Amino acid sequence: MGHFGFSYVGVLYLLMLFLPNIIWIKNKPQGYTSEGENRILGIFENTGQVLAVCAAVIFSDFNIRPEFPWILWLIISFVFMLMYELYWVRYFRSPKTLSDFYSSFAGIPVAGAALPVIAFFLLGIYGKNIWMLLAAVILGIGHIGIHLEHRKGIGTKR
Structure with missing residues (x-):
């Protein structure tokens, strides 16, 4: 279920998640708007965000423990977070369309949405933490769904 306690790994993941998003606030793509987003997907996204942030910090299940093969889930999860950082580096160097x-x-x-969801889901597997797994699924439905809708709409806005 989950062991209550502070997770330094969870905090690291949240820093890796939030820092590029803070920078993005001043580097939004031209023409970006959140108007007209599907309200149901928005509810899933917001609920998943709150649950994932809380789970990442309040469960010690995500801290490093070198148990094989479980540590492999953490390594793979971290690779997805590193890919997320590289996605942002590429975006910030791009024309930002x-x-x-x-x-x-x-x-x-839709790597900006999918990569962190995958990473947090794999973190939930590593931590054997049902709350993170549920949070990642809920977040994925909303966040990835919204990004897919936006991507689909790019062609119609031109």
């Missing part, structure tokens, strides 16, 4: 923002990275569609 909507196509750049909703692009794929390493074959993963």
